[in-house]
Amino acid sequence: MNQPHLTLFEKIWRQHVIASAGEFDLLWVDRHFVHEGSFHAFDKLDSSGRPLAYPELTIGIADHYVPSNLARLNDDPEVAGMIRLLEDNTARHQLTYLGLGHGDRGIVHVAAPELGLTLPGLIIVCGDSHTTTHGAFGALAMGIGATEVAHVLATQTLWQRRPKTMRIHVDGKLGAGVTAKDLALHIIHQIGTGGATGHAVEYTGPAVAALSMDARMTLCNMTIEAGARVGMVAPDDTTYAWLRDAPQAPKAEGLAQAERHWRTLYSDPEAHYDKAVTVDASAVAPRITWGTSPEQSIAVDEPFSPNDSEATRSSLDYMGLSVDRPILGLAIDQVFIGSCTNSRLSDLRDAARILDGGTVKVPTLIVAGSNRVKAQAEAEGLAEIFRTAGARWGESGCSMCVAMNGDSVAPGQRCASTSNRNFPGRQGPGARTHLMSPAMAAAAALNGTIVDVRQFAAGANA
């Protein structure tokens, strides 16, 4: 009998189906991450009197509420209380917990991959929409809601409607100074924030194959901003090389055996996707958002002429902008370099290259994605470059990306940010967010205005 032609997504999905009912499948969940926001699910589980089905498959990590200055933890009882709640819930159920002070702690989407907890072919879930990040390893990873978190805790399974499949093929090569963040913003601009809704996205093509693991994570991370709950890249030699150094990934014979399986995880050449889009990497420039949706972005060297619509007008109004005010040269009030999109070592190196020897003109907060990244950044002198430039170097966590830990942007203030969401109030009530890459944010910090990092870097090095 002929084997069907399957996509990467379909292969992994099929390997995890336990039962089916109509459009829904019951899936086995290999790994489950919980953060402070998961307390509703623990409450639900506890009130049902059930134990956790497989406590060894759930890992708790504190990230959203971790203050950037740990010494000030108790300044805000709500922040401290949320972390304590996670600590109590994970302790009561005897789960592995990466809490404050743990060297492996970090934003779940940064810490888990670097520890080797994220592996190709696994189904990974977390009550967090940016779980798409883990798809960079060829895992099928998705964000789930609180009721689903409780279901996974109780059963280690999950009912899901089978999504459609979508391929985003990126041809060509990214230019100098152009990053995965710019590519992600370019794609979201091209297909819209609803462009991938209901689909599991697979990124393919030479420009994707050329990306580092850090860059693939940035790209998959932003997939949710185009509406898809899954974004993945087939594992390849770049993935395997990365996993060889990950402390909790399989080792020795276990690794060889795992790798044999991982090498079967690719989309068959004749596999069918329900939707396909092609993107030209050479047309991507450094991008910045000007509005209150991640699709409202422009290339930094493009004239600002958004279409005249109600959505444009309300975004411009909130952002304190007008069509005749160019984005290039726009004064900013502060800078945030961090978040699960852009706080890995390579992101910090990008920022440090720009900041080295300079002085920031506006308050700048730089937050590593994990304590491992933080330690490495300190060891290789990046933190010193940041401090010397006048930036604040914070404790790892979500921080100003979502402003739950007390780090927020004041009303009306304009922030150049490497995070992923720019809706009204995201970084604090009335805050105005411009999303961009770490290098662009660093260049903005030195200039106090939005600049094209490519010209800026050329000038700085001259």
Ligand SMILES: CC(C)[C@H](C(=O)O)[C@@H](O)C(=O)O
């Ligand atoms: C708080 C959490 C549930 C939320 C998410 O689901 O993504 C947050 O991480 C975000 O980025 O908005």
Ligand code: SF4
């Ligand atoms: S860094 Fe931001 S986007 Fe990522 S998980 Fe934390 S709050 Fe969500």
